[in-house]
Amino acid sequence: MDHFKAILSWSNIPVLLGLWILYYAAVAVYNISPLHPLYRFPGPKVAAMSYFYEAYFDWWLVGRYGRRIRQMHEKYGPIVRINPDELHCNDPYFSDEIYAGGNRIRDKWQHQLNTGAAGPVSVTGFSTVPHELHRIRKAPFARFFSRQQVLKLEGEVHDFTQRTIDKMLRFANKGPFDVKEAYSCFTADIISQYAFGEPMGFVDQDGWEPNFATWVKYFFKSAYLIRYNTPIRILAQFSPLIGNFMGENVRKMLEWMNVIIPKYVKAAIDNPENGRVFADLMESDILPEHEKSMYRLSGEGFNLLTAGTETTAATLTYITYYLLVQPELYARLMDALQGVDPFNLKWIDLEQRPYLWAVIHEALRLTPGVSHRSARIARTEDLVYNSKDGNIRWVIPRGTPISMTSVINHSNEALFPNPDAFIPERWLVDGQPNYALEKMLISFGKGTRLCLGIYLAYCELLLMTAALAFRVLPRARLHETTIEDIKYDHDLIVLQTVKGSVAVRIVIS
Secondary structure, three states: OHHHHHHOOHHHHHHHHHHHHHHHHHHHHHHOOOOOOOOOOOOOHHHHHOOHHHHHHHHHOOOOHHHHHHHHHHHHOOEEEOOOOOEEEOOHHHHHHHOOOOOOOOEOOHHHHOOOOOHHHHHOOOOOOOHHHHHHHHHHHHHHHOHHHHHHOHHHHHHHHHHHHHHHHHOOOOOOEEHHHHHHHHHHHHHHHHHHOOOOOOOOOOOOOOOHHHHHHHHHHOHHHHHOOHHHHHHHOOHHHHHHHOOHHHHHHHHHHHHHHHHHHHHHHOOHHHOOHHHHHHHOOOOOHHHOOHHHHHHHHHHHHHHHHHHHHHHHHHHHHHHHHOHHHHHHHHHHOOOOOOOOOOHHHHOOOHHHHHHHHHHHHHOOOOOOOEEEEOOOOOEEEEOOOOOOEEEEOOOOEEEEOHHHHOOOOOOOOOOOOOOHHHHEEOOEEOHHHHOOOOEOEOHHHOOOOHHHHHHHHHHHHHHHHHHOHHHEEEOOOOHHHOOOOEEEOEEEEOOEOOOOEEEEO
């Protein structure tokens, strides 16, 4: 003990600081030396030297490394080295290799999972690094989010759709409101009903706020602070204890994660006859007993609510804005919906309406679920990249994190001419859905880590868009809302505008 105290004495602090600086200087030199396995890949040397460059754009400048990565591709080509250990690809045709399906092993990367993955969230399927463990954790959830299961529970989605529309109409002549908040209430109640067997009650409350999205945005705001600060990440593991010192909104978010959601999970487990997700998980033979702790299941519940609320709400908000600002799109959509009963909407019928399908896919292109890049590691195989013109070839060593960014893929001008414009027609060929183009989207991820809730999301989008078109839009107009309120500016895991979160204010007459 005395020897340890002597090492940490005040007189030795300059020596220790010097050794720390020397160590990181040596690592930086190694990172840009021919000894590093990624040495030959193009990219800024300053980015390859250390993670400080990435942290500057994402943490200090707040979620703007995606913009810098786009500039790197313009200079260096389709494959660039964006930090000491990671490559980034700007070629949508390579997405099936990076996000492979089937039995091809794809791990996640812990560096990216450090983005907000603290407390119970850190032990969920979404935050799982190894391919094998992820499959174990995902399997019990999968059947609840299959297309067949969503069809069985479509009536619940329809019910919440009509109740949300009815509530919007009750706001007629009462001033403007943000439809993003309305859709957040809608999606949060559906996913909580779906997962726990009871809604959160946001649609039935008098107004639209507060709702789950009101507080979860502080989870996103803390993402890069947590990623680049190990001490903060450690403290976040004790989030219930530090919540009282971090402001009311952060405290409330932590209360949801550590108190409210566990109560819903426990209630679902105690009510197995309801046939909901968490009751079934406890009875599952697929999930090992040590994976059934309340701590871990609470994290899964938080993730379901977060993913099931924010993403679909943002997409519906985009649809609302563009149908109001481009009336010719709305007219064509209404023509495509001829014969539909707005009070008896059917998912299977609506998905056969090509123009409605196109509107939804154009909105998904502009509002991907995760706007931050997403990396995968091919642990057991080298990946071979060949550009479409055959002029560029790279062999990506096994074990290397390589990522894509949805907002970069989805603005590829070869695939999506005039990418900043909302053009549903780009998704149609001879009036029918262009499924080949759909394969270029990574809005829901791809491969073995494909978003569980994809079918539920499509059901919500189809039913709500149709109901909105029939019942709300004929009486609605935008209020003090411009393209700057929805246009991508930076990311905090999810898309952020110049003003912050996506928002569209309307008034109903």
